[in-house]
Amino acid sequence: MDVFKTDILIIGSGIAGLSLALKLKDLGEITILTKKRAFETSTSLAQGGIACVMGDNDSFEFHIQDTLTVGDGICKKEVVEMVVKSAPERIKDLINWGVKFDKDPENPKKFHLTLEGGHSRRRILHVGDYTGRAIENTLIERALEVENIKILENFLVVKLITEDLFKPSKILGAFVLDLIHVKPVIFLAKVVVLCTGGAGKVYLYTSNPDTATGDGIALAYQAGCRIANMEFVQFHPTCLYHPKAKNFLISEALRGEGAVLLNAEGKRFMHKYDPVKKELAPRDVVTRAIDMELKKTGAECVYLDISHLPSDYIRKRFPYIYETCLKYGIDITSQPIPVVPAAHYLCGGIYTNIWGQTDISNLFAIGECACTGLHGGNRLASNSLLEALCFSHQASLKIKKMWNELKELKFKQPLIKETAVKEIKEEKVFISHNWDLIRKIMWDFAGIVRSLKMLEFAIKRIEFIKNEIKENWPGIYLDLDTMELKSITIVAELIVRSALQRLESRGTHYLIEYPFKKEKYQKDTIIFKNF
Template sequence: MQTDFLVIGSGIAGLSFAIKTAKNFPDKEITILTKANTDETNTKYAQGGIAVMSGHDSDTFDQHIQDTLIAGDGLCNREIVEIVVKEGPERVAELIEWGANFDKDSKGEYLQGKEGGHSQHRILHHKDITGFEIERALLTEMQQYPNIKVYNHWFVIDIITQHHLGYLVTKSTSDIECYGVYALNLHNGKTERILSRVTLMASGGVGQVYRTTTNPSIATGDGIAMVYRAKGRIENMEFIQFHPTAMYQPNTHQSFLITEAVRGDGGILRNHKGEAFMERYDSRKDLAPRDIVARAIDNEMKRSGTEFVYLDCRQMDKERFLQHFPNIYEACKRNGIDVFEQMIPVAPAAHYCCGGIKTDEHGCSSIRYLYACGECAATGLHGANRLASNSLLEALVFAHRCAEHATALFHNTSWKTEVPAWDTSGTTDPREMILITQGLKELQSTMSDYVGIVRNNIRLKRAMRRLDLLFEESQELYASTTLSPQLCELRNLITIGYLIVKSAELRQESRGLHFTTDYPEKAAILQNVVL
């Protein structure tokens, strides 16, 4: 296969880029690859909303910038923060033009919520399924462009570089180029070579590396792992955000998220004694940034020996709650909880990766002709901790910037037709799937037990030893058996685990989402960890 533009992933980042590129090049082909159904993305599960300067006299660009910098705990790139915040309103207006519906009041004015770390009400939302609504609007808009081709159930294995042409490629190679990808066609089991002139990695997050996550099953860090294998630069992987309030459901891997907007509307966190405990940890109480709230909950659980705390919504206005959070109400009801009579059991769950593929202000990775956007990218916006609802805004702004830069670059690109076909010689069908499934369980247990909200050097060392063994075992399987999505995902998740642990070992301080008992204070010198 050959295509002009290749997009890996069909969330807000990938679809926005594809639509813009299709407009700019109506005679060129844009190909989207996704390993599941087109709408099965992290975007779809975003509840809270999209943060954008409200336009009210009480809110300013500078306030949004400062809120982002404060949440990022000294590691944000201020230039990038200013770009995202100031370009955000135009990108959101464009999204509204494409048909995204955000909630309005009786006067037709947009309702804007407030979440942890924000000094103002600036969160646009569609009830408590904002991501679902954005995904719907983008998919509808995409239908207008016949030059966008979507291939569902294609699993991208690796990006193609000079390495596949027989050249030595290392981290110090300055001119690595992306020529496309090798992808497993899940319809027929064949691994295909897909050549492209420009490639966008928009593959989403890494939540499945942990035992409990708010992310869907597709969030296996594929794009980040692929770029690392291709010797691209990866940054700040130690900063994994745990959402403070996922519904506690024993033995459930994918947790139901209780959006931060519930606390923004008056929900109160309480421990098993019924005490509102957040005032002991931060003056902002329940609306402190997520890293602070997650650590506070973790500490309360450890002090009491319990597996969850409570989110108390009983004092909230019933009509308003049902209007703003109908899906949360129904989810709680399905689990036997009447939110107006009972408190919701909640616990932190892996939610968002603040690091990823290192990019510049145009979304360019360290590999030529390869862009990265969305959760898989480390743009410099989030620093050590993402401010609530900034991720959807970041994806919109950088999808636009990637598309603009790729438009200017495109005429200097061509296909590398001498790329060899995928070699399957010497492999057999896997005889025991248990080798893969058990490896995944061991990985998730290792990461959750040793590399969670609170860390130390002993835990990190143990985690690395176990990851080394898992890596060896998975490589043996990868070299000797035919490919399957399960094996490829395990391979990628082990790589993600390694990147998180290695970055955590290198950061000898506590900052943002990375808290270690060996170095409980911040260091004087700020720097990003690049692998």
């Protein structure tokens, strides 16, 4: 089996992985592995923008307070302060790398700042309504210019290699499937960084791309890392509802600019759920309100209406959303947009400290796969691109500091034999069927509004699928869908088990039997490793 050595192995080519690579470019050889094409990331899909205090009437204190309020009492304050206060420097990094944020048309010396739910001030920098694509493309361009950075596409990481397989120890590298040449390979590195993104694909309806199967969380869990706060799954209130549209998000920024929600009868309803903030209430409030309206009326969707604003303004401010909706026959300048909620962001993940370090030496986790303590029970809109940037900076400082002490790798070959990798023999329908089952179970029983009965029901079904996988497809298979099925099954189980442990309603986690917050709460629901 081919064994490749690199100094730093980064798994994932979104904002977390790419920005870290650029920060570490002078340290040694960096390899970025990505399981599809480099741009196929959640980062590319981000529309709204990135939060940073810049406005005259804004302050760090306001941004900190907004983050803590939305996080619903369980954010780590020191992390929130670090992220909010370092945001202006991290935005400068993006600008220096070449990202061109929109300027204020009335004052071109300043950036245009938009407003999103949960924010008390305008503080979202953006590039039209395709901020993520602008960031992703720019970072890929910069990374490709650096000789030390290699981006390898279609390499699926399926196992972390650690010094001691039976307790959290030191990372040595990763076991990887080269999906183009259909063969396993090993990458060895002094430092490994998981930047594998979220896990929206665990749910039937999601705004996430196909890559978001929670692989990094499953890998870290299996290697012995603590996983925290998995019960906190954020559902975005407004994804386009159209039979042909897959995962298309209608950005919160529309509501920030004045769009209103209407039920099937064409009536506004948000005042019933949050009389003060209405459409600009935090995401979980808006999501549950829509869920409630749908259940009450039996309708399949609600509507988001921005058509009262001037057409020219709408087309200029939201070109991507305008064009995409038009493709589906909806002219947003004159018609309301049919929308439904969908799984959007995982607040929990691999438990890290303020430097992005996990329980395994020299293994870091950054971006959506990590649980740093910034989001607590719910994520404030546009804080996640920022979190990824701030933590890649933090991790880069730590890695630089420890670099001289990192020894040359000694690796007893082979920890995994090539023959351990199998091919799927039977029809793939067994795999795709289980994929659909997991996603439906999670949507129906561990979604926006949960009950203990539903969660117990979900766990029994997930366990059944888990055992079936163990019996029929043990070990590593040279097949993306099979390995991703294993990831979503592990992540689904972690979400449901965490939800069963939190006997209260907090942040995005709403439990019918316990509709209120506990006064004495657990800070994190930590699921310990699997051994």
